[in-house]
Amino acid sequence: MTNLKTFQNLDSNDILSHFRKEFIHQINEIYLDGNSLGKLPRETEKKLTEVLRYQWGKRLIRSWNENWLDLPEKIAEKYSKLLNVKKDEVIIGESTSVRLYQIVHSLLSTDIYPKQLGTDILNFPTDNYILDGLNKIFSLQNVNLIKYGQEIFADLNLLKDQIKKKPGIYCLSLVTYKSSFLYPMKNLNIWAEKFKSIIVWDLSHAIGAIDIDLKSSEAKICIGCSYKYMNGGPGAPAFMFIKNELLKKLSNPIRGWFGHKKPFNFDLNYIPDENINRFSIGTPPILSLYAMETGIDITLKAGIKSIRKKSLLQTEFFITLLNKKLVPLGYNLESPKEKSKRGAHITISHKFSWQICQALIQGINNSVKIIPDFRPPNFIRFGISPLYNRFEDLFIVVKRLEDIVAGKEYMNFNSEKKMLHKKAFRNYS
Ligand SMILES: Cc1ncc(COP(=O)(O)O)c(C=O)c1O
Structure with a gap:
């Protein structure tokens, strides 16, 4: 062997x-x-050359209607297949950090969950920084930072006990960046729900490597990057999943024109889009979106x-x-x-x-x-x-x-x- x-x-x-x-x-x-x-x-290299030469080089502004405006949704649909959720429950764009800020801010602006933020010591620092920053903006009690005394395993009993004692909005990385520890997602989602809490899952180290079925694991909100196992390129746009039932109750704290129901009406009043696109902010990064497309295609094919x-x-x-x-x-x-x-x-x-x-x-x-x-x-x-x-x-x-x-x-x-x-x-x- x-x-x-x-x-x-x-x-x-x-x-x-x-x-x-x-x-x-x-x-x-x-x-x-x-x-x-x-x-x-290899295909990404070819695709980007074509997009640069033809879509940007020749067609210029006309490419927005011809190819670009639908691109984020097209890629979101592919990600929804990988995650086994509905196509209108996924949005592509921004970075994982921005998405986490947006969604936790949005949750804190409702009364759905107790206003207590929490995470654990195994989570990636950006998630901790974002939670800490929001904590200050909303003048909440300290973030419940759960420590296990080592950096490999989460002590699931301790974690559950903390959620029970301090229910609220928790953020965990499904696979931890340092040790590769994988949490039992469904088990923890059910536990969180029982104590009126939610876990926002960061899937950055899991997507493209783990068979994640968000439907059966009863996840409600997930975020993650696409430049790791998804081969989407440096700084590739992030994805975010919001379960439809919850989406209806949430609004975007960063009101950009691409989240407007009719952005090209240039209306002075902000009317949010009805679907998950209300979490869009500004002009989508077309080159980066094309760069990430082949990665998801290969993953779906394999x-x-x-x-x-x-x-x-x-x-x-x-x-x-x-x-x-x-x-x-x-x-x-x-x-x-x-x-x-x-x-x-x-x-x-x-x-x-x-x-x-x-x-x-x-x-x-x-x-x-x-x-x-x-x-x-x-x-x-x-x-x-x-x-x-x-x-x-x-x-x-x-x-x-x-x-x-x-x-x-x-x-x-x-x-x-x-x-x-x-x-x-x-x-x-
Ligand atoms: C779990 C996790 N979350 C977030 C990030 C980074 O987020 P962003 O794409 O916003 O830089 C990383 C980067 O490695 C990560 O491992």
């Missing part, structure tokens, strides 16, 4: 293996950062159930190798062992994680370059994307991790985190 041949056989039998050729790859490089920024699909099946097998094999070859060298698994509790990325740690990451990225003596992701204090994340990562890639990565520590290769790299950009210390040269 732990030799190269086994991994190559898994690739030969993989029903999704042909999707790899839909993406652009670099020679001698294994990309394992699909949970941060997914790869560029089928999310097959993607999840392959993802579980890949993470399982990765963990098996890790336990056998890397744990004796001081590496630790920082993701849940149990498959029902984890997403598609695997996080590990080591005392020398930063230097190990540098060694992976730079390669040595013509060895393959491996692109993972570093997260403080000492986590290395491997975002394994079933649409383009092979089983063989995982075998090669573990072998490199083994060699880097066994041969003390990491010592060639400085432990100091150099800033390549004033905001980031990652080194992807």
Whole structure:
């Protein structure tokens, strides 16, 4: 089970293996950062060139009527299929951060839920910042920030107990960014409902990797980005799902003209659109919308159930190798062992994680370059994307991790985190 041949056989039998050729790859490089920024699909490159040359270059303003005004809805419909909800329950546009602000502000402006905000320590910082900011605007009691004493698992009993004691509007990431912990969505939605609460789910690390059925999991509101496993491109527009029954009671706190029922009447009075489009704000980012379309098309074609099946097998094999070859060298698994509790990325740690990451990225003596992701204090994340990562890639990565520590290769790299950009210390040269 732990030799190269086994991994190559898994690739030969993989029903999704042909999707790899839909993406652009670099020679001698294994990309394992699909949970941060997914790869560029070949078709996206073609489509954008066509849109630039013809729709923008030639047709100019006429393209709004010919192609552009319907584009956000066209993509929303595709996302609704992936999430198994109605097409008029999904809207595309803005960023996850903006959508979270909009929807929580909107919820706080009604009396549907108690005015208590909450989240947990495993959530992505932007969600915490947004909640904290809204908390101040609405002059509420402190955000209920639930802590578990470690960064891998949510203590579900503690979480439920907190929702019961302090009911209100909670925000959780379905798959957590650091450890890949996956929450039991339906179970928690039912619990929240029982205590007059709602969970706004951030699906950023789950969409495109997990088979999420929002209908059967009784979710009411979800947000998320499309630049990770959805391969929508850097800063690609976000998606938001609002269940129809709830939508009727909500209004948009940012009244832009695209949320108006008839934007091109240029009416001075704001009349919100009747459907989810009332959550639109300004002019849609057409190039970004086109850039994200092929990613969703490929995902729908591959089928999310097959993607999840392959993802579980890949993470399982990765963990098996890790336990056998890397744990004796001081590496630790920082993701849940149990498959029902984890997403598609695997996080590990080591005392020398930063230097190990540098060694992976730079390669040595013509060895393959491996692109993972570093997260403080000492986590290395491997975002394994079933649409383009092979089983063989995982075998090669573990072998490199083994060699880097066994041969003390990491010592060639400085432990100091150099800033390549004033905001980031990652080194992807
Ligand atoms: C769970 C989660 N939410 C939100 C974001 C970022 O949101 P935005 O697209 O607004 O930058 C990320 C980014 O990695 C994330 O992992």
